[in-house]
Structures are given as C-alpha cells and as structure tokens.
Amino acid sequence: MATEERLVLSPEARADVIAVYLSSAGFSPRVTYQADHACIETEVPESVSANSWRELLKLLETADWFGLHSSESGLTAWAGFSKGTPATIAFVRGHGHQL
Template identity: 50%
Template sequence: MPASEASAEDIAARLSAAGLTPRLEQHAQLASIEAEVPESLSAESWREALEAVAEADRFGLLANSLNGRTLWAAVRRAAPATGDVRGPGHQR
C-alpha cells in the first residue's frame, strides 16, 4: 500500500475514533477525507479530530447555515519517478 494511501486511511481511522463518520475517496492526484461535524462534538473530540487532519497535506473546515460543518483533509499521492521531469517540449 502506498504511503499516501496508508496516511489517508490513518487519518480516517483517527476521525472515526474521535466520534466522526469519515468518507475516504481515492482520486488520481490525492486521497480526500471528509466528515460532518455535529454541533454536539465535545472539545476533546474536536482536539483529536484536528490533530488527525493536521497530518494531511491540506485540511480545512467548511461551515455554512445550510449544510452544517464539514471537516476535510487531502493527502497528495507521490509523484511517479521518471528520468526527465521537465515535461514535454523540454526533453533532450
């Protein structure tokens, strides 16, 4: 299992342990984790959730009056190894 996939699964597991229900999706460039945050979440669970998403490459909180609060995190996949990473048009 790639390290990025393991990291995303670890974050999801930690969010679950904090009392949230995470959704983990694998994409071409990254793995994304989202979890709805209930109003009743304790301060301790908030701390655990924030410590979990802090391990991601990017994370944030979406909050609005229509959909409530969604905590999200993204873990980038490792770039594939290649002999020339300068891209098309710059090859020898």
C-alpha cells in the first residue's frame, strides 16, 4: 500500500508562502506574528481584475480563517493561521472551520 507524504508547515511559514503568492498576483501583503497565530493582510484595489479576485480567494481559503474588511479607506483582505492546529498543504481551510 502506498503512503502519501504531506508537508506540514508552521503557521508562520504558511503565512509567508501566501504572502509570496499574493505579491506575485499584484497585491502588497503584510504579515504579522502573534503569540497564538500568524496573520496576513492586503489592501484590495478597486480596479482588481476578476482573475486576481479568484487568485486572492483561492489563497485565502488555505487559511484557518479569513475575511474581508470594508472601510472608507477601501477593502482589506485578511487571513489567520493558528499556531495551535498545524495544517498540511493539501488541506483546504476557511470560513473558520477545519476539515
């Protein structure tokens, strides 16, 4: 029987990987590290393309939780990575629920 190995990344590494992908998609992410989680935020420009929206949502769904914040200054996408529950790259997470 074949076994499948999965790479387990720390929350910090997961946030850093997402930041690289967001940067390559044209966003300007900011990563912060807290005692119990890592967080990434990026401003979403008004002129974002449909393709960039899809890429952004695809990346956000890999987080333990994510969302969008709207204010007078614009739209900010954010994602959190819990230090208490490591995830594997193959798992898709989001909406505050773990699979």
